Amino acid sequence: MMLSKTDASAAPLRVALFGAGRMGAIHAGTLDRHPGAQLAGIVDSYRANAESLAARYTVPSLDEDAVFADATIDAVVIASAADSHPHLIQRAVETKKAIFCEKPLARDLNAVRSVAHLVEQSKLPFLLAFNRRFDPDFAALVSRVREGEIGAIEFAVLTSRDPSPPPIDYILKSGGIFRETTIHDIDVARWLTGEDPVSVQATASSLTSQAMSDAGLADTVVLTMCMPSGAIVTINNSWRAAYGYDQRVEVLGKLGMLQVANRLQNGVTKMGGSGTWNANPEPFFLERYSNAYRSELDYFVTAVREGSLISPTVSDGLKALEIAYAAEESAKTGQMVALV
Amino acid sequence: MMLSKTDASAAPLRVALFGAGRMGAIHAGTLDRHPGAQLAGIVDSYRANAESLAARYTVPSLDEDAVFADATIDAVVIASAADSHPHLIQRAVETKKAIFCEKPLARDLNAVRSVAHLVEQSKLPFLLAFNRRFDPDFAALVSRVREGEIGAIEFAVLTSRDPSPPPIDYILKSGGIFRETTIHDIDVARWLTGEDPVSVQATASSLTSQAMSDAGLADTVVLTMCMPSGAIVTINNSWRAAYGYDQRVEVLGKLGMLQVANRLQNGVTKMGGSGTWNANPEPFFLERYSNAYRSELDYFVTAVREGSLISPTVSDGLKALEIAYAAEESAKTGQMVALV
């Protein structure tokens, strides 16, 4: 299935899409526009959803078995409900298809370990869609750090806050804020520093509603990690930010600091009798990371066709999840958790 | 050709594109993505250019006669060389096609008057592509002014500066900075205030090169207009800005000020020993107005299909050009020019 460079220009990558929801719709558009990709069909447990999205791009709505039975399909994009991920990954591995998978890999740590083992054994191209790695601002910051612009990293602050919490049922299924939200920042920390933390400390609180608090669910957390180099990375997350989706990075090094600021909704300023107003940050992830969602899938298609190495890997997903679990434990016990 | 609302969903608008250069490529992409449009073919005086762009969207490369002979083609997008504009507009009018036309309508004022007359008589849908009207920031500012957020307009400053001047040959053909660059700001001034100026004063200088100066060509200009309401609008243009493409608006009203700032190339800040750095504005118009280029053509397609009124009109183009000529005269004589 992996194409040699010579025939890359000849045959487009045929990709089946699982999931016709918000992320699925975005990925369908990206595949439709990519000159090296061909959207082979769309699968969704709600057939009507699949059909509606498929009609928009004049492609077939398929069922799962049809996809895995079709040897002309080179790759799958998994953007369906989280519960379906391990199963779809397993079938894709069995049928030797390249895999682009939305987070999470699976619901719990053991299942993720199994999936990761399976994928690594298969040596198939696999991309875990940690979208922030594909944001132009985040990527520019990381590449400037790598080039030594601020010297060795001493300290980093990662801020990500959602405008409002997900429904409690969803949180209970997803495993909570550390696994749902913090895991993205943990991945950014590992990517940015190029290191795995040696320890993690976390503090959590439940503030956004009585129901959240009654369910024992945290919505406001701080996590602090020590890296082998001595660098400290601290992450703060909240599930309530009245002003929108807050996504910032700052990295302090020996020679200075690099920061990524929020992207604003527009560039209009108002100066009036009672102050100067600017637009708020983008409202949520779909708007903030629209470029990243396109870039990550563009990159996947191109990398699979060229046979180049792909990251973030399944093991990046596993590692981030292990740290998220450690942070949960620290938040419960108050003790620092060592990560060997 | 104008579709009734009832059949709007049925038939896409079939559009032929003239010009396979930079703007043509952008418009081809927009038409390809618009669910209500169908790119019917591409014409370019360099046939190879047309073929290459056409291949990308799997559409035919056509010659001019074929387009105007084809009654199934509903509309034309004119993004070819400026000299071809009057001729193509005339043929489109004769064959009753809706017209989307890049600036300029024609090379000189008399020719523009003829074209404008022709188009207005025809009552065909016509859009003059003054792109800034479709920029989200400019449009938000204008709509907030209209809604009375800053009260009656008292004063506006329009700043637009190019990173570097066009080649002298091009300038000589295009008629100079007032007709080439200032005309955009003149259109913004008219759109913003909803008024036609009663007078214009201008000052011009030639600073960017000896050759420019030897050719008697201005590259740095200020133009000040009085509106019937008493509002003053001043425009400053330069063809040299080391930091990129500078596009700003500020409008002062009785109750406050609204401003549009430059869009920056990225959102990364660096703080080091010798100061704090941010990215520069976007380098030039293709980057700065990429959204506007998409929006203006999306709007045209939708408006033609729905049979709704379309602006900016051919008369907006004529009016802006008349003011540009008056400004040129003022810059030469030093006298204010009255515009009835």
Place this chain on the structure above:
Amino acid sequence: MMLSKTDASAAPLRVALFGAGRMGAIHAGTLDRHPGAQLAGIVDSYRANAESLAARYTVPSLDEDAVFADATIDAVVIASAADSHPHLIQRAVETKKAIFCEKPLARDLNAVRSVAHLVEQSKLPFLLAFNRRFDPDFAALVSRVREGEIGAIEFAVLTSRDPSPPPIDYILKSGGIFRETTIHDIDVARWLTGEDPVSVQATASSLTSQAMSDAGLADTVVLTMCMPSGAIVTINNSWRAAYGYDQRVEVLGKLGMLQVANRLQNGVTKMGGSGTWNANPEPFFLERYSNAYRSELDYFVTAVREGSLISPTVSDGLKALEIAYAAEESAKTGQMVALV
């Protein structure tokens, strides 16, 4: 009266202050704090004002004759009503005192010419208090321009706007916006470019009230000057800015741009459901230029004691006023006015 460098440390400069109003109070504080100055007494046509301010610094309240009869008084600071300026300058010249004088030198151009002639003949130390030359931001910008940071100046925009117009009686006495407000920007233009304009064009409007309009007084003006180098400087002034005192400079040169932004009232940002708020600019000149008011008088005291050259000179005041008159004429006739 001019002190040689050797005795500079010995004797403080004894300074009498004319005017116990807002500016007088500021200058009294500066003189009190300056280790090289001694506040010798305060004069005001309202004796009670003089006494109250004098009491605060434990100095005598004096009458005018006493000041000019006292040979131990080295210098005068003239911050009294504008009408008194020519007379006080004349007496100070006659009694050979160094002079620090607030704008204006006199009410009309001929009177200013006489005063300027008198002062220049006297060769006495004289400072015309164009305060913006002593603002740290303006001064930093000008010195960076001089050092060549942006290459030759091509274009400058000077913005100054007052929160609200002065009373009409005051305007009628002061001669209007060009002589009252624009003159400061004209001085900045001359200081910044190091050039005297060869021509000026102006446009004016009356928008802030019916009374202003009925009195034929402008409150919103644009003035554009050509410099001998070809550089263009444009000034915009308004007497209504709902958001405070707006004082900005931008200078475009071959290699880039330098700008001075407004100073904000505080550094607090609020992000809420409907946007991001920052503080407005300082409300008016007393707050915005508090440092400049201190610096200009500190500089005067030090320069007089050291016998160094002092600027802005009386001739800077005359030149700026001549340009202001030319701008008034241009605003009336619509014609560019040549300035030899």
Place this chain on the structure above:
Amino acid sequence: MMLSKTDASAAPLRVALFGAGRMGAIHAGTLDRHPGAQLAGIVDSYRANAESLAARYTVPSLDEDAVFADATIDAVVIASAADSHPHLIQRAVETKKAIFCEKPLARDLNAVRSVAHLVEQSKLPFLLAFNRRFDPDFAALVSRVREGEIGAIEFAVLTSRDPSPPPIDYILKSGGIFRETTIHDIDVARWLTGEDPVSVQATASSLTSQAMSDAGLADTVVLTMCMPSGAIVTINNSWRAAYGYDQRVEVLGKLGMLQVANRLQNGVTKMGGSGTWNANPEPFFLERYSNAYRSELDYFVTAVREGSLISPTVSDGLKALEIAYAAEESAKTGQMVALV
């Protein structure tokens, strides 16, 4: 010694100053300018320093005994070396003088407890000079939080970073970064939230030099506190910031966020070929908090004369130090420390 309101206007507060170093010089200037204060004399263990500063304000240089023997001296400002603080406080208490004391109260926790007990028993006016409480931006933020502008506090991030570490000898004496630097942020956290933390977690690293690391001294720390309300406050400190003195606050509440940004050295922006430059933050505390240093002493003088309550109190100093010790312990053990 405490003055009743009725005679407040009559007699100025006579204040002796201990310490003629940088802070002493600032306080001398403030006392000299305050209309309600009289600088009674200056004491310094280096008599020449005291004399030089005293000469500047034409006041006597005194020795310690003379100050405490002089019943006309109402108050002392203690800005001498840290070691002298407990002793001077004790003598001031014995002689019933109001006390303004720079941080620290004493070198170790037990000594601070003794001092605090002594001061509280005495009921004398006492101000611990936590300068940030007097910064206009910090104070504006806290007062807006109190007024409910962002609702209940959910999360706060306090950032303070020094441009470079103090000498190692100094650090060893001062007890390290938590007691030297973090203690200021701990005080801000208590002031801002109006709460005492129930727990603290800390992580520390040693990165700025081999010598620092060899001495086992931290220079980069994160501290996270839980408040009884559930609010989380996290503090980050570093002793190396190439770009200057970094002092920021952000507070997230139910209804939005308030932030204090750094104050910049000037307001000039440069846009050139390779980006847009602004000035860095103020270089260090003397520049950043110059207004606060004046305000805190102005406040002390006025409050003592009016007999109003004074804060921050000696107990604020003790409480902050206890938390700093707890953070040190947490950084060593990795365990959260509970604070009753």
